[in-house]
Amino acid sequence: MADRRNQLVARVRELLAEALGASRNRSAEAQTALAAARQRAVRIRRAAAGVPERVGAERDRRLTEIETGHAARLAELMRRAAEAAAREAPGAGSAGWSTWQPTPAERAEPPGMARVGTLRLPEQGHRQGPRGDIVAEPVPALVTLLDGGHVALDGDPEGCAAVVSALLLRSLGRAAPGSVRLIGYDPDHLGGGLAGFAPLGTAGLLTFVGPGGLGGLLDDLVEQIRRINETVLAGEYASLRELAATTGRRPEPWRVAVLLGGDELSRHERGQLDRVVRAGAACGVHLIVRGVPLPDDPTVTRVRVTADSAHVDTLPVRLDPPPPAALVTETCRRIASVVSAGPAPTPFTDLLPPPEQMWREDSATGLTAPIGEGPQGRPVLLTLGDYPPHALIGGPSGTGKTNLIFAWIGALAARYSPGELEFYLLDFKEGVSFARFAQGRRDPSWLPHMRLVGINVNTDREFGLALLRFLAEELRRRADAAKKHEVTKLAELRAVDPTGHWPRIVAVVDEFQMLLAGRDAVAREAADLLEDLARRGRSQGIHLVLASQDVRGIEALWGRPALVAQFTLRIALPKALRILAERNDAAQSLPKFHAVVNAESGLPEGNQVARIPSASDWETWSELQHRLWRMRPAEAAPARLFDGDAIPRLADAPDFRALHAPEVGTPRGPIALLGEIIDVQARSAALRLPRAPGRNLAVLGTRVDEACAVLDAAARSLARQHRPGSARFSIACLDPDADPAARALYEELADDAAWYDEESVTELMAETADGLGGPGATGTPHYLLLFAVDAAAGALAARVGRASGLEHLRRILHDGPERRTHVLAWWRGVARMRADLGGAGARTDQIGAWVALDIHGGELSGALYPGTSGPDWYPRPWRGLFFDRAVHRTGQTIIPYGPSR
Numbered sequence: 001m002a003d004r005r006n007q008l009v010a011r012v013r014e015l016l017a018e019a020l021g022a023s024r025n026r027s028a029e030a031q032t033a034l035a036a037a038r039q040r041a042v043r044i045r046r047a048a049a050g051v052p053e054r055v056g057a058e059r060d061r062r063l064t065e066i067e068t069g070h071a072a073r074l075a076e077l078m079r080r081a082a083e084a085a086a087r088e089a090p091g092a093g094s095a096g097w098s099t100w101q102p103t104p105a106e107r108a109e110p111p112g113m114a115r116v117g118t119l120r121l122p123e124q125g126h127r128q129g130p131r132g133d134i135v136a137e138p139v140p141a142l143v144t145l146l147d148g149g150h151v152a153l154d155g156d157p158e159g160c161a162a163v164v165s166a167l168l169l170r171s172l173g174r175a176a177p178g179s180v181r182l183i184g185y186d187p188d189h190l191g192g193g194l195a196g197f198a199p200l201g202t203a204g205l206l207t208f209v210g211p212g213g214l215g216g217l218l219d220d221l222v223e224q225i226r227r228i229n230e231t232v233l234a235g236e237y238a239s240l241r242e243l244a245a246t247t248g249r250r251p252e253p254w255r256v257a258v259l260l261g262g263d264e265l266s267r268h269e270r271g272q273l274d275r276v277v278r279a280g281a282a283c284g285v286h287l288i289v290r291g292v293p294l295p296d297d298p299t300v301t302r303v304r305v306t307a308d309s310a311h312v313d314t315l316p317v318r319l320d321p322p323p324p325a326a327l328v329t330e331t332c333r334r335i336a337s338v339v340s341a342g343p344a345p346t347p348f349t350d351l352l353p354p355p356e357q358m359w360r361e362d363s364a365t366g367l368t369a370p371i372g373e374g375p376q377g378r379p380v381l382l383t384l385g386d387y388p389p390h391a392l393i394g395g396p397s398g399t400g401k402t403n404l405i406f407a408w409i410g411a412l413a414a415r416y417s418p419g420e421l422e423f424y425l426l427d428f429k430e431g432v433s434f435a436r437f438a439q440g441r442r443d444p445s446w447l448p449h450m451r452l453v454g455i456n457v458n459t460d461r462e463f464g465l466a467l468l469r470f471l472a473e474e475l476r477r478r479a480d481a482a483k484k485h486e487v488t489k490l491a492e493l494r495a496v497d498p499t500g501h502w503p504r505i506v507a508v509v510d511e512f513q514m515l516l517a518g519r520d521a522v523a524r525e526a527a528d529l530l531e532d533l534a535r536r537g538r539s540q541g542i543h544l545v546l547a548s549q550d551v552r553g554i555e556a557l558w559g560r561p562a563l564v565a566q567f568t569l570r571i572a573l574p575k576a577l578r579i580l581a582e583r584n585d586a587a588q589s590l591p592k593f594h595a596v597v598n599a600e601s602g603l604p605e606g607n608q609v610a611r612i613p614s615a616s617d618w619e620t621w622s623e624l625q626h627r628l629w630r631m632r633p634a635e636a637a638p639a640r641l642f643d644g645d646a647i648p649r650l651a652d653a654p655d656f657r658a659l660h661a662p663e664v665g666t667p668r669g670p671i672a673l674l675g676e677i678i679d680v681q682a683r684s685a686a687l688r689l690p691r692a693p694g695r696n697l698a699v700l701g702t703r704v705d706e707a708c709a710v711l712d713a714a715a716r717s718l719a720r721q722h723r724p725g726s727a728r729f730s731i732a733c734l735d736p737d738a739d740p741a742a743r744a745l746y747e748e749l750a751d752d753a754a755w756y757d758e759e760s761v762t763e764l765m766a767e768t769a770d771g772l773g774g775p776g777a778t779g780t781p782h783y784l785l786l787f788a789v790d791a792a793a794g795a796l797a798a799r800v801g802r803a804s805g806l807e808h809l810r811r812i813l814h815d816g817p818e819r820r821t822h823v824l825a826w827w828r829g830v831a832r833m834r835a836d837l838g839g840a841g842a843r844t845d846q847i848g849a850w851v852a853l854d855i856h857g858g859e860l861s862g863a864l865y866p867g868t869s870g871p872d873w874y875p876r877p878w879r880g881l882f883f884d885r886a887v888h889r890t891g892q893t894i895i896p897y898g899p900s901r
């Protein structure tokens with residue numbers, strides 16, 4: 001039993017030991033696991049502690065990134081907004097006050113908006129500057145006024161006044177001087193931003209309406225809107241802005257009414273205010289109000305100002321300071337002085353079609369072109385055709401006649417090509433402005449339509465006559481052509497003869513009364529020609545435009561009612577008298593640079609007032625002329641310029657250039673050119689010297705230079721028709737003053753010339769007379785050029801052999817021409833010539849031709865000139881009267897050629 005018990009104890013011990021061992025192992029394992037777990041926990045805790053730090057950094061990084069992007073985007077948007085604002089409110093519309101100056105919009109350009117401050121954004125836009133600094137980009141706060149709408153102000157008076165003066169100054173700065181008119185209504189004398197604009201009042205650009213005047217003011221604005229809608233926009237345009245954009249014209253000013261408080265409005269006034277708000281902006285009528293309720297309308301911008309903030313509609317705004325007072329008054333003063341100086345002329349380009357449209361018109365039925373702008377901004381047209389055919393222009397000196405002629409010629413020349421229209425222009429007053437139409441030294445261009453320009457012709461009425469004769473000839477040519485084609489009018493002639501050259505002709509004569517002045521042959525013939533041209537030119541496309549500053553010019557026509565009646569188109573410049581019908585005094589109240597245009601012979605119902613653009617200053621004109629000149633046809637030749645003050649040169653004369661010597665022998669009837677004829681083609685006066693009795697020339701008068709010039713031209717032109725060595729030129733100079741000219745001629749003629757003086761002239765006479773031989777003898781052509789031959793009378797009176805020198809001279813004059821010996825002699829008076837010819841009663845028929853210089857017509861009576869009283873000749877410098885009994889009925893005025901040297 002004990003064993004059993006011992007065995008049992010041993011077994012229990014054994015089991016216990018096993019159990020203890022096992023549990024020790026387990027415990028150790030547990031310990032290890034615990035330690036590991038503890039370590040993990042620490043690690044985890046540590047790791048866990050690191051996690052939020054990383055997430056936060058990431059979040060912050062992202063946030064910063066988003067913020068930067070946002071700021072950049074905002075800055076970019078604000079930059080664009082600022083740029084857009086600068087576009088919407090260019091120049092004076094938004095410039096800062098320190099650099100502000102007026103920048104008027106072009107006429108087709110809208111004036112734009114006006115800046116009053118900057119937008120106050122919740123997050124102000126920034127962008128990084130180059131060094132990382134922050135740069136603010138303010139966005140301008142803009143308000144629409146001119147052409148856009150109205151502004152209603154409310155709140156702090158000082159802030160409102162700042163907005164009013166900023167808006168007004170910016171509006172004035174964006175418009176041409178005078179094109180913004182302000183009307184103030186300030187019954188409580190609040191000033192309200194208007195005060196600084198007072199200088200505009202002197203030019204009528206700022207008017208005030210007194211207390212109680214609001215109703216009248218609103219009625220007036222409504223009336224303006226009605227008128228503009230009916231007569232200016234006239235259903236064609238929705239607004240003045242559209243009209244300006246389409247046509248480039250702005251015929252109405254902007255009217256800005258500034259209404260500052262006052263009593264409550266009556267029903268009528270409210271109604272009128274409503275109308276202005278609804279319809280005003282399209283007609284350039286705008287309101288700026290404070291203390292006057294404006295109805296809600298899309299055109300109304302509301303500006304609310306409190307002591308520390310401001311809003312434009314709903315946008316918060318930081319208002320600009322008001323413009324400096326000095327800037328306001330100085331700007332207004334300048335505008336007022338420009339306006340007081342007179343209305344700005346409309347630009348000349350208004351009269352012209354666009355370049356691609358030039359020379360597109362057809363003149364078959366007439367010529368139509370604008371001359372200026374009418375009161376409603378519409379062009380006023382001038383027409384020349386079957387009706388009205390001719391025009392009279394009148395206006396005292398300085399009222400713009402010349403300018404009007406330039407404007408009209410330019411408007412026509414730009415529309416009709418030179419094949420459709422030709423001009424002839426004659427200016428009887430002193431001045432050279434029309435010379436521009438012809439080619440000049442300074443400017444090689446000319447107006448391709450211009451065929452003739454006569455300037456400084458005041459003493460050369462013959463030139464006017466020559467033009468009229470030329471036109472009469474052209475009229476005859478046209479009438480003949482019409483008859484041949486069995487038609488009556490130019491339009492029909494052009495239809496049946498489409499390849500013919502039948503342009504309309506416009507002949508302009510400025511100060512035409514000079515042509516008709518006096519009761520002499522020139523005036524009589526001129527009036528007859530004018531009458532004929534006026535009557536018949538109408539249907540043949542020849543149109544007369546006569547201008548005069550002087551009522552006497554018109555009176556010269558008044559005596560010829562049939563002539564005056566043809567001039568149905570009348571153009572009266574300010575203060576012109578008698579151009580319009582008797583009781584039509586519209587020209588008396590015309591402003592400067594305006595004209596009454598009347599196509600009804602001046603009857604009041606035909607009046608149209610036009611504002612004439614400035615066209616005559618050199619730059620304005622030459623721009624057009626150069627353009628048209630470049631368009632000229634290849635064969636176009638410059639206009640003939642006749643300048644009464646210029647002395648022509650023989651070497652330039654077409655007739656001189658055309659002379660040449662025959663291949664063999666002597667010319668049958670050589671020609672001596674004496675001077676330029678006063679005519680349209682610059683021809684030379686030519687004396688034919690065939691072998692026929694009387695073919696000698698006497699130059700009569702005391703003017704040395706002119707006499708020498710006539711003999712010089714005669715000799716040089718004759719020499720050109722003889723080969724060297726085939727003619728003799730004997731030059732006798734008996735007046736020392738003529739010596740240089742005679743010597744120059746002697747040198748020019750070289751071997752063909754011989755020189756004689758007082759000593760040797762007698763020999764010349766004797767030898768020449770003796771050499772004449774019998775009546776059939778025809779020797780070498782011999783020309784005796786005797787300068788101041790009367791000075792040799794003493795020497796010639798002496799007998800040499802059988803006869804005296806004078807007798808020889810008479811024989812040469814008598815028998816010479818038939819033997820090719822011609823005398824071209826200068827006597828210093830008619831009586832001296834007669835004496836040399838044999839005394840007072842001597843025959844003069846051996847003097848077949850003469851040129852009279854300072855000799856009165858009466859002295860030339862008798863055998864020298866047909867009739868009893870001599871020619872109508874009043875001597876004047878550098879002019880001569882040429883008469884050739886073989887070809888002339890009346891004398892011909894010539895201009896001696898200038899010295900050839």
Ligand SMILES: Nc1ncnc2c1ncn2[C@@H]1O[C@H](COP(=O)(O)OP(=O)(O)OP(=O)(O)O)[C@@H](O)[C@H]1O
Binds near residue numbers: 401403612613614
């Ligand atoms: N429409 C106009 N706009 C601006 N300036 C003008 C206009 N018309 C004329 N003028 C200017 O007025 C001045 C006188 O004009 P213009 O020479 O045409 O007058 P006029 O009547 O022909 O005078 P006169 O007969 O004395 O020559 C010139 O300096 C001219 O430039």
